[in-house]
């Protein structure tokens with residue numbers, strides 16, 4: 001399912017405080033789009049608004065022209081999937097059970113899962129690299145393993161757009177690369193992918209486009225080379241940074257050297 005995800009003028013207030021001020025975002029199918037910005041810039045809030053987990057006070061989110069607001073949960077889950085930043089799980093489900101919950105979006109009303117759903121779950125477990133954990137209780141997993149399991153759940157859900165809040169924050173370097181390659185593969189399949197990434201060099205390597213948020217507003221949006229500039233690093237992060245080209249990957253490389261002058 002190839003669908004464009006578009007946000008226009010997203011405004012959000014939380015606890016009476018304005019957090020997002022008219023944010024626009026365009027994510028094309030087949031593209032990985034990174035959201036970056038300092039702590040508290042509003043990245044998670046924007047992702048939650050895109051996923052309709054919070055109702056924006058203004059603006060709209062559409063999937064290839066279909067407004068997400070007001071859709072039923074099942075239809076919405078076909079269009080967008082969300083990986084939260086906090087992957088804590090309280091209940092005593094097996095890994096396979098959790099991944100199978102991703103199939104909810106595709107089950108017929110009054111019908112249980114069928115062989116196609118079971119196949120989709122098996123493939124998702126394998127693709128996320130957690131097939132060997134399938135029968136473990138999620139409560140017994142490490143933070144990184146839980147992150148991979150929730151990514152597998154999204155793969156089973158197979159939405160039009162994947163929204164991932166810091167999907168590699170708990171992962172070791174090998175799994176970081178595995179997940180970032182997976183995001184590229186999902187885009188290659190025609191999905192729209194939006195990921196909050198704190199590691200700017202990983203964002204530069206993985207993303208086609210980057211949006212930089214600052215204090216609830218889009219400060220810059222474009223290719224990694226357009227967004228990762230010394231001026232914006234100084235203005236938005238308050239750091240003096242040298243940007244060169246990583247000789248191994250050919251993508252921009254950010255070296256933060258100290259506080260901005």
Ligand SMILES: Nc1ncnc2c1ncn2[C@@H]1O[C@H](COP(=O)(O)OP(=O)(O)OP(=O)(O)O)[C@@H](O)[C@H]1O
Nearest residue numbers: 014015017019037038039040041042043044045046
């Ligand atoms: N429920 C809430 N009530 C009031 N303010 C909130 C609430 N949730 C978040 N905020 C505030 O909204 C702002 C944006 O938070 P958000 O989590 O979206 O930022 P972020 O860019 O994802 O940050 P981080 O990189 O630290 O995860 C912060 O100042 C935060 O304190």
